[in-house]
Amino acid sequence: MSYKEYIYDKFIFKVKNGIYYHKDGCWIEVGGNIATMGVSDLFQTLIGDVASVALYGIGVNIVQGEPMGDIETMKTSIELISPVTGTITEHNKQVTETPELINSDPYGEGWLLKVELKNFESDKLNLMDSSKYFDYMKQQVEEEGRKLGKE
Numbered sequence: 001m002s003y004k005e006y007i008y009d010k011f012i013f014k015v016k017n018g019i020y021y022h023k024d025g026c027w028i029e030v031g032g033n034i035a036t037m038g039v040s041d042l043f044q045t046l047i048g049d050v051a052s053v054a055l056y057g058i059g060v061n062i063v064q065g066e067p068m069g070d071i072e073t074m075k076t077s078i079e080l081i082s083p084v085t086g087t088i089t090e091h092n093k094q095v096t097e098t099p100e101l102i103n104s105d106p107y108g109e110g111w112l113l114k115v116e117l118k119n120f121e122s123d124k125l126n127l128m129d130s131s132k133y134f135d136y137m138k139q140q141v142e143e144e145g146r147k148l149g150k151e
Contacts, residue, residue: 003107004134008141014041016107020124021133022083024065027107028127030120035084038111039071039102042137046144048073050099055080055113060088062115064123069112071102084123086115 003014015021019029025043028035044050055069062068068082092111095101101110117123128136 004130006134006138006141008145011045011141013045013137013141014107015130015134015137017130019107020083020127020129021136022064022081022127023136024081024083026081026083026112028083028115030117033117033120034089035086035115035117035120036111037083037113037115039080039106040133040137041106042140044103044106044110047071047078048075050102052099053095053102053112055091056088058088058091061118062086062088064126071099080112082115083127084115084120085118087118088113089116090114 002017004017006013016027019027021027021040025039026037027040028037050071051074052072053069056062062082062085064082064085066082067079069080071078071080091113095110095112104110
């Protein structure tokens with residue numbers, strides 16, 4: 001797997017090449033009409049240590065831009081927004097039992113679910129490739145840094 005990296009202060013943010021990203025923090029990797037989905041490195045860094053994850057059930061239809069589950073951290077609950085429209089076909093059981101995989105390996109072992117895509121060509125219009133997401137992520141990191149007085 002190849003990544004683009006951006007270093008800010010003491011943090012290293014990674015963007016995996018060859019996959020698509022939604023502005024609300026999820027990524028998808030498409031294989032045929034099935035997409036594997038997870039959260040970006042930026043998203044998991046900003047939310048902090050994941051305590052649990054609750055995803056909509058297998059067979060449930062999800063819609064791009066709409067909720068598909070929640071991630072609980074020690075401090076808050078964050079709604080997960082679907083990057084695509086489709087039907088959930090599989091959950092990653094490992095993240096249910098070991099949610100910290102979302103923090104330690106968001107693009108690998110920390111994937112969340114698989115979806116049978118309904119209209120990816122249309123959904124793709126609202127997604128970013130890795131280059132566009134890298135620029136978006138850098139902007140987000142710098143804005144967070146300014147809020148925290150790092151610049």
